[in-house]
Amino acid sequence: MSGEATVGRRAGSRRAQAIRQTVAAAPFLLPSLVLFAVFVFYPLVRSIWLGFHATDPFGRNEVWVGTAQYHDVLTSSDFRHSLLVTGQFALYTVIPATAIGLYLALLSHRRLPGIVVFRTIFSSTVATSVAVSSVVWLLMLNPSVGVLNYILGKGGVPTESWLTSPTWALPAVAMTTVWMNIGFATIVILAGLQNIPEELYESARVDGAGRWSEFLHITLPGLSPTLLFVSVVGVIFAFESFGQIQILTQGGPLGATNVIVYSIYREAFLHYNIGLASAQAVVLFVIVLLLTLLQFGVARRWVFYR
Template sequence: MYQFERVKKSAMMKSFIKGMLFLFPSILLFSVFVFYPMFKTIYLSFYLTDAKGSTTVFVGLENYLNMFTNPIFLQSIKNTLLFVFYTVPPTVLISLFLAILANENLRGIGLFRTIYSSTIGISVAAASVWLYLFNPTMGLLNKFLEAFGGEPVGWLTDPAWALLSVSVTTIWMNIGFTFLILLGGLQSIDRSLYESAEVEGSGYFYKLRRITIPMLSPTLFFVITVSMINSFQTFGQIDILTQGGPANETSLIVYSIYREAFVNYQFGSASAQAVVLFILILVMTVIQFKLGERRVHYQ
């Protein structure tokens, strides 16, 4: 019996070592690019730093206290929440509408699928195209307004329009990815469900409400969660289009972190903001799982 236990423990140890060897590359990459930066950020958030990023004075929670009394940072939190609200629902709804259209068995639908998904291959630098569209004097949008007797709008210079304008650009950039994921989810739905509904005489919208949306709910849950996290982490189009202006109306949390770290060289307070952003994303994701997963129907 004792010999059997020794052989069993030896086999388990060999399996454990073999498993760890397979996991070692992933553990190494995560340690270098995820765990070390995360713990380093938390460590720096309790210190003042010099221009090189070296710690100078331990200040404890002072960076956090100063952050929540800073009106610019508080505004960036408000802007970020508004930006998530402006971008996530429209992106998902437009992509869902396009995916349902592209899922129909029509002639030439492959061309439309390619057009709808084309933005997935475009980098964030493509946001510079919108600089010309939003230009107050020669931009196409204002030319269109003037053609119908409207007044020119300062799309990126007017505080009332700037965040909405950046949101429109972000929606355009994100539709391709969301569309492809939703289209894949639609095509994975069992066709026999639709055939059974047709035999019973069900109409198109009944099938959409009772079959398509419930069966697509796991995919919808995924794209909503990913889109929300991506919106919280938006940086590129803000830097290209507005640099956080006008009057900090488009300064999101990530751009505030960038400006604090690489413009003001205050790496301690920037790290504190990064920790707050991580907690905010974590809380919103947990809420999303608590509320959203109840309505997910798995096949």
């Protein structure tokens, strides 16, 4: 059946074909739909439901409490503090990880013998689990036997109890997260660089453009969809961070690293206030949704798609 023949048909028959296609596709979509329903949609609906109910610590005796728990969450100074910490954490992680990833990608984009070795090293953190890298950083940040303070001490810089200081704990956790995210950022940006047509650089060079001018007018605009993607994913990573907080600081000291996800975890699985935790989770869901929409709104205006 050729393309022209299909175009010539009446709309009714096209609808019939669409229905047939949907029916044919349904069984193939079903497994993933069922998995989505079980692991995403059901928990989501259940969280919203639980946000409106108080239970005993064992999740029994559900009692309708209306919006009381949402009110508790939104007016609680602890929750606002968690929100602020999460925002700071996103700021401290997304910008450095994207910048360093961009730098490393530019370095390793050149065609040089053995460059693959460097590309592998730069992107290797993507293959390291959060738990493993957190444990390694925990040892490096140890105030008495850690290598970081040892190096700082040798260099005459004052040493610090990184993870127990309310000032330094969040930057320290952010630093480990940046390290973890560099690999991902580098790989994605490197792929983005390879998508920029070589001819653009060639004609720019013919026109006498310098390296800086090339970067500013060809590389950056060409990379803008990639950079947007890396930063959106980075923000979502930041809002979902849990492993490194659990291993490095458990939200402390004085709540300095108590990001929202960790606060939800504490409320649900250490305090067993399941309704309150669900209300927090729903609020977080709305915030991430809004942020994502906002970022894509910005994208439509600023990002250069070919």
